[in-house]
Amino acid sequence: MDEGERTLGLIWHPKEDSLGFDVSFKRIPVDIINGIKTPTKREMLRVVMSIFDVYGFLSPFTIKGKILLQDTWRSNIQWDEDIPQLINNKWNEWLQILKRVETIRLPRYFENVNSLRNVRDAPNSECPPSPPAPLASPRAPARAPVCRPLSPGSRTRTADACTYVSGGYNNLELHLFCDASTKAMCAVAYWRWMSNNNIRVAFIASKCRVAPLKLTSVPRLELQAALLAARLADTIGKEHTMKPVNRYFWCDSSTVLHWIRNDARCYKAFIAHRLGEIDELTSINDWRYVPTKLNVADQATRDSCDFSVFNVDSEWFRGPNFLYSDESLWPADFLVPRVNKVDLEFVNTVHIVENNLPAVPDPLRFSSWLRLLRSTCIVFSFVDIKCKKLTGTIDGDLMSKAEQLLVKYAQLQSFPEDVHSLKNNNYVNKKSRLLTLSPFLDEQGILRAGGRIDAARDVPVSVKHPVILDGRHHVARLIVKHFHVRAAHGNHETIPPSSPHWGGAWERLIRTVKSSLKVVLNERTPREEVLLTLMAEVEQIVNGRPLTHVSVEPGSEEALTPNHFLLGSSSNLPVLGEFDNSDLFLRKQWRIAQRLADMFWSRWVKEMLPQLIPRSKWTQEETPLKVGDFVFIADPNSPRNCWLRGTVEAVMPGKDERVRVVDIRTRAGILRRSAARVARVPMG
Known part of the structure; x- marks a missing residue:
């Protein structure tokens, strides 16, 4: 018998130009394979993981083995303890199918999909049956397969014995089916195209996952299966040069289809995150409904499997029968899905806070804080003249009033619930992001930060209790930009070329980094990945340096660092271990990167800290x-x-x-x- 060429868990038989499966039992005890001995959990894992099915041809079979393995975890047995008798009975049934896997033959390329067969087919059988319901054009009859007679005495069919006249991949379509149960989730993909006026369907790949041990609702598992289908379609599109003209995603869950087609995404985090990724990878119009009995992915979500799934006429390899029909005969989609509202998992609004925003010019229409402030003053002046019969003079008091109103406008947009709670209850919710600031409302209704420095002398109130603003709000950004320009802060846009000395302190800091790297990387040529990791560590070291004085008492707050401005925290990473120069000669690149980072730290401390000590020789x-x-x-x-x-x-x-x-x-x-x-x- 042709042994074939082995690669990636498959065996290529050049004579037949077909693929088989590399099922080897060399490392597995014979008494376990024959079902004589009850395996332990460790031995069971070894058998299940010995099957390498990267494309998912055998998913209905391999997923059952993984489900049995998961059942052993639920039984809480040890690694070297025999599996329970109930699981062992199902295990023996699974082993019987495993022994027959090597008889399966698959076509090496999509055009030869009709050469799918089993090794033990009858020797005198005719050519493989043509796909069901070929689509014939009224002008030209469908062409029959062209067959060559078998050699006398031949017991196996070769790839040349029966071929189809190829007309190319016309009207190529990608069809994906997804399904889930309480046991497993599955997504399977097929090509569908026209060739010589015949409809052809070919298996591409499948992905299966066991359901998590934690109890999860079936609609959530169905959504996870839909995400598997979206990811599988994205991978197929990237790995194939031929591109489909249409993509179809078939799902039998009306709840999932409702989630995908609904524009209002007021769902819980689990649902919202997965819907977001599905939106990025697919289009709403790609999704269609398929009845469960026509969903081929259902075959890989059961805890039982029969070898008939892999027969030559099975839908798993050839695709659902309705794909061989005209699109008008496909399962009808529904316009309004029938779903259980409990399954939708909406996030309900607990209460609505009225903002009552003050009437001010729209800040988003301004790029300058002064221009926004003056425009607000002009509005006040107009009101004073026309309504209050006042002079309407724009002075310091009016500018101060306009500034307060703009700040209140920004605070009501950013912290409406906190302002509402302080007005009614004089405290904020425990879940508020302002809780640690001890916020309060002053006489003008402006939100300010509390503190314990009220007794400080000669310090204005605006310093002891600064105004609270959200840094993402446009008003806050305009204020920061205004004072940034006013203070003439340097940046790369204002420093002329070839003038690094204009940079002052930060350019001095860059010099210490360059000097330290020059010493550390002297006569060393790390790989690109190692260098990127080292630079990330260097960035963390430099941006983790303290900027302010903080008490050294235990429990006191940490020092302010550049990382607080960039990341919102000091981002102190844990120490990964101890490294020495011997790590530089190992093949583990991450240890090399960590040793280089330690060397940079030691050198940079010597370069940077002395600059804090004035030296005059x-x-x-x-x-x-x-x-x-x-x-x-x-x-x-x-x-x-x-x-x-x-x-x-x-x-x-x-x-x-x-x-x-x-x-x-x-x-x-x-x-x-x-x-x-x-x-x-x-x-x-």
């Missing part, structure tokens, strides 16, 4: 360290992204009266360090 005296100074401790051997800081508790001068040693109070206790290893943090 000892030609002039500098302010010595004193008790109460907030300092960084320069320690290149500290873990990556670990910034040791504290407050000077005591200073110890040398014989020259210069401070040489200091005691520093940190969260870990009192540390004694050389003054050369300490950098004062500027506080003003």
Whole structure:
């Protein structure tokens, strides 16, 4: 018998130009294969995972093995414990089908779909039957398959013994069927095209998943199956050079079709996220209804399987019979699906808050804060002149009134529930994102941040209790832009070419990064992936440096870092382990990247921290360290992204009266360090 060429779990038989399945039992005990011995969970897993079916040809069969494996998990048995008798009975039935899998033959290419057969077919059988219900044109009769006689005494059919005249993939269509049960989910895809006035249908691939152990409703599982179909269609489109003129997604769940076709997406997160991905990958018009009895994907969602699924005339390999008919004879779709409203999982609105927004010019029509402010003042002036019979002079008071009204407008749009709650109950909801700010409403009804610095002297109220604005609101963006331009903050748009010294502090920071990378990467050529990982770690290190003074008392808040502005948190990553120079010679690229990151950290600390200590080559005296100074401790051997800081508790001068040693109070206790290893943090 032709052994064939093995690849990716399949066997190619060149003589027949067909594909078979590589089912090997070499590593599996014979008594388990023959059903004599009850397998353990470990042995059962070894058999099930030995079948490599990357295209999903055998999904109705392989999914049953995975369902049985899942049942062993539900029984809570150990790895080397025999499976229960009830599962063993189903296991033996599954093994009997496994032994017959090697008899299946599939065509290597789509055009030869009618060569599908089993090895044990009768030797004198005729050519494979033509597809059901060929579509004949009234002008030209459908062409019959052209067959060559078999050689005398031949017991197997070759690819040359029976062929069809090929007319190309005309009117190519992609059909996907999806279904789910409490046991499994499945999506299966077929090509449908016209060839010599005949309708041809070919199996492409399928994807199956077992249902999760956590109890999930059937409509949710059906939605997950629909997502499987959408992803499978996207993969097929990317991996094939031939593109279909139409795509059809067939589903027998009226609830899922209602979800997909409904424009109002007021659903729970599980439903909304999956509908969002389906919307990106498919079109609403692609989805159609198919009765369950005509849904071929149903065959791969059962916990039982019969070998007849893989017969030459089975719908699993040849596609549903209605695909061989004209589109007018396909299952009729419904306009209004009949669904259970409980299954739809709507998110209901608990209450509606009236915003009562003040009448101001639309901020979205302005690109300047001053222009918006002046336009609002003009509106007030017009009202004062026409309605209140006042002078309508635009002065500082009117500008202040306009600013307050615009701030209230922005706050009511961003935090309507919080403002409403503070007006009625004098507190905000525990789930409010403003809870940690202790918000309150001032005399003008403006939302401000609370705090514990009311007793601070000579500090204006606007500083002690700043106004709360949402950074995403257009008014807040206009205000930030206004003061950014007013303060003449530098950026890459204003610095002339070849003038990095104009960058000041941030260009100095870039220099430390370049210098450190030059040392770390000297005579090293890491791969692109390693370099990208290293640069990501470098970005995290640089943006994780502290910017402000924070108390070193246990439980106090962490220091403000650039990451707080970029990500909303310090984003301190966990230490992944200890790495040394031996990691640079391993094949594990991620360890190389981590070692290089550690080397960068050690070098960068030496480059950056000394810049915080003013140096004048000892030609002039500098302010010595004193008790109460907030300092960084320069320690290149500290873990990556670990910034040791504290407050000077005591200073110890040398014989020259210069401070040489200091005691520093940190969260870990009192540390004694050389003054050369300490950098004062500027506080003003």
